[in-house]
Amino acid sequence: MTDKPVIFVIGGPGCGKGTQCEKIVSKYGFTHLSTGDLLRDxxxxxxxxGKRLNAIMESGQLVPLEEVLGLLKDAIKKNDSNSKGFLIDGYPREVDQAIKFEEQVSKCTFVIYFDVSDSVMVQRLLKRGETSGRIDDNEETIKKRLATFHQHSDPILSHYKDKLVKISGERLPEEIFLDVCKAIEDKCK
Known part of the structure; x- marks a missing residue:
C-alpha cells in the first residue's frame, strides 16, 4: 500500500486523459500509470x-480484473519511492475493480472524470489512428470500446460520487488543465 495520493482518471477512449496526465506529471511529479499502456507493453x-491479453483487446472486451490489478500493483510498487502520487488512467472500469484496488493496493484520494461526447471521441480516435499504429484505433473497434465504456462507467461514477470531480473535456487542453490543477490542489492537501 502506498501512502501517496492516488487519483483515478476516468473518461472514454479519446477524451484527453493521456494529455492531461502528461501535464499533471510535469507539474506535480506524479507517476502516470495508464492501464492501456501497461497492457500494450x-x-x-x-x-x-501478452498474447492472451491481445486476443481479448482485439475483440473489444475488457481485460479481466485480476490481470489489470496485478499490472497496476507491480507498477505502483516499482515507482512508490520516487513518486509524489499516482494517476491511474483508465481504471477502474468496473465497481468490483475499484473495491479490489482499494482493498489490495491503496485508497483512492479522488476521481477525475473527463466528460466528452461520443462523437468527439470517435473523431479524435480516428485522427489518432492515422498516425498511432494502434490496432484498436479503427471505427468498428472504437464503437465497441465506447459501448463497453458507457456500460461500465456509470456505476463507477455513482460509487465515487463523494470523491468525483467532473471536468468538461471539450475545451482547449490548457483550459481543462486549469480545472485539473484546482481539483488536485483542493483534494491533495
Whole structure:
C-alpha cells in the first residue's frame, strides 16, 4: 500500500486523459500509470500473458480484473519511492475493480472524470489512428470500446460520487488543465 495520493482518471477512449496526465506529471511529479499502456507493453513483450491479453483487446472486451490489478500493483510498487502520487488512467472500469484496488493496493484520494461526447471521441480516435499504429484505433473497434465504456462507467461514477470531480473535456487542453490543477490542489492537501 502506498501512502501517496492516488487519483483515478476516468473518461472514454479519446477524451484527453493521456494529455492531461502528461501535464499533471510535469507539474506535480506524479507517476502516470495508464492501464492501456501497461497492457500494450505486456502484449509487445510477446509473453504468453501478452498474447492472451491481445486476443481479448482485439475483440473489444475488457481485460479481466485480476490481470489489470496485478499490472497496476507491480507498477505502483516499482515507482512508490520516487513518486509524489499516482494517476491511474483508465481504471477502474468496473465497481468490483475499484473495491479490489482499494482493498489490495491503496485508497483512492479522488476521481477525475473527463466528460466528452461520443462523437468527439470517435473523431479524435480516428485522427489518432492515422498516425498511432494502434490496432484498436479503427471505427468498428472504437464503437465497441465506447459501448463497453458507457456500460461500465456509470456505476463507477455513482460509487465515487463523494470523491468525483467532473471536468468538461471539450475545451482547449490548457483550459481543462486549469480545472485539473484546482481539483488536485483542493483534494491533495
Amino acid at each position: 505486456e502484449v509487445k513483450s510477446g509473453s504468453e500473458r
